[in-house]
Amino acid sequence: MEKIYLDHASAMPIDPRVLEFTSKYLKGLGNPSSLHSVGLEAKRAIEGAKGKVADLINAESERTIIFTSCATESNNLGIKGTALRNAGKGKKVVTSAIEHMSVLNPMKELQKNGFELTIVPVDSNGMVDLEELESALTKNTTVTSIMYANNEIGTVEPIKEIGELVHEKGLYLHVDGTAAAGHIPIDVQKDGIDLLTLSSNDLYGPQGAGALYVKPGVVLQPVLPGGGQERGLRSGTENLFSIAGMGEAARIAKNEMEKESGRMLKIRDELIEKILEIEESHLTGHPKKRLPHHASFRFSRIEGESILLNMDTTYGIQVATGSACSSKTLEPSHVLLAIGLKHEEAHGSMVLTLGRSNTPEQVPTIVNGVKETVQRLREISPL
Ligand code: PMP
Numbered sequence: 001m002e003k004i005y006l007d008h009a010s011a012m013p014i015d016p017r018v019l020e021f022t023s024k025y026l027k028g029l030g031n032p033s034s035l036h037s038v039g040l041e042a043k044r045a046i047e048g049a050k051g052k053v054a055d056l057i058n059a060e061s062e063r064t065i066i067f068t069s070c071a072t073e074s075n076n077l078g079i080k081g082t083a084l085r086n087a088g089k090g091k092k093v094v095t096s097a098i099e100h101m102s103v104l105n106p107m108k109e110l111q112k113n114g115f116e117l118t119i120v121p122v123d124s125n126g127m128v129d130l131e132e133l134e135s136a137l138t139k140n141t142t143v144t145s146i147m148y149a150n151n152e153i154g155t156v157e158p159i160k161e162i163g164e165l166v167h168e169k170g171l172y173l174h175v176d177g178t179a180a181a182g183h184i185p186i187d188v189q190k191d192g193i194d195l196l197t198l199s200s201n202d203l204y205g206p207q208g209a210g211a212l213y214v215k216p217g218v219v220l221q222p223v224l225p226g227g228g229q230e231r232g233l234r235s236g237t238e239n240l241f242s243i244a245g246m247g248e249a250a251r252i253a254k255n256e257m258e259k260e261s262g263r264m265l266k267i268r269d270e271l272i273e274k275i276l277e278i279e280e281s282h283l284t285g286h287p288k289k290r291l292p293h294h295a296s297f298r299f300s301r302i303e304g305e306s307i308l309l310n311m312d313t314t315y316g317i318q319v320a321t322g323s324a325c326s327s328k329t330l331e332p333s334h335v336l337l338a339i340g341l342k343h344e345e346a347h348g349s350m351v352l353t354l355g356r357s358n359t360p361e362q363v364p365t366i367v368n369g370v371k372e373t374v375q376r377l378r379e380i381s382p383l
Helices: 016-026 037-056 071-085 101-112 130-136 159-169 240-275 304-315 334-338 360-380
Strands: 065-068 092-096 116-120 141-145 172-176 195-199 210-214 281-283 294-299 349-353
Touching: 016 240, 037 065, 037 210, 037 240, 065 071, 071 101, 071 141, 071 172, 071 195, 071 210, 092 101, 092 130, 101 116, 116 130, 130 159, 141 159, 159 172, 240 294, 240 360, 304 349, 304 360
Parallel strands: 092 116, 092 141, 141 172, 172 195
Antiparallel strands: 065 210, 195 210, 281 294, 294 349
């Protein structure tokens, strides 16, 4: 049975071109902090990767990019680092109800440490309520964190407008760009972004690297103090293999984004149209303002976990239900609850995220797998 992988939001395979580019660093090269020629070669590899990541998001220069180990670390540094360093200007922080846990939990940690946290609601399509956001912002709001696009429901937020609101009153806008980067254009300068989180693996790069864009002039405190690497903002010897790979992955993503996103959008729309023919099936997330590779649904009277297992074992198709992290708990996804679904509705969710290996020819097999799975599970459902 040919496997059809449709869970790219959870993990992506390394692009073979990236692997070829970065495999020499697996064997080990010097420490980028060493002054000898081997160390300088390692340093150049990191600077090259910074340049490519900066290019993907139209950053002012390669110096704005700080490499970390993953998106979770970048979110922690971006949020806690700026909130703590700027606490003298105010102790208010703002975020939305559909953020990834690596944003919500650092925000809650700040709250436990005396910051005032406002969590802004979203509408039934997952769009951040701009009026609520505006009224949450005050001159004491130092950090506002809103994601570029949501990984579970695909909704793309109006970041430029959000940036304008934030800068009218507050200080910094942090954006989790993990789910959006490489799929839709991100321009940190035009979008008014002060801090942006990116993940290597979400760009077909190796796991083990993330990046934080820090706009020139933004000040933050390190969450991992030590030997002073990465301009003192993220100490620890750099993971050269993953960082060089992330750079190459960003370069390829920039070159191919327009063509590849257009190709996936057609497959996505066909999947959405055909899957919604199933009785009592609903699209989750925004019908139009959504990521081009993202199709997410809910089906009444059945469980997402059963859909995932049946799709995998019977059809060889890997799908997701909710986020990669929340799929291990029995709690319904906080994102689906935030868009107003009841607990029992949120349990029947299925998320398909397309990638470079998917083709239009796979659509009939996928649709058939989903239709038969839903029918079979409903036949045996006690609900
Ligand atoms: N933010 C978003 C939007 C995500 O989808 C993820 C998971 N890929 C993360 C942050 C955290 O990424 P990681 O687990 O690689 O740190």
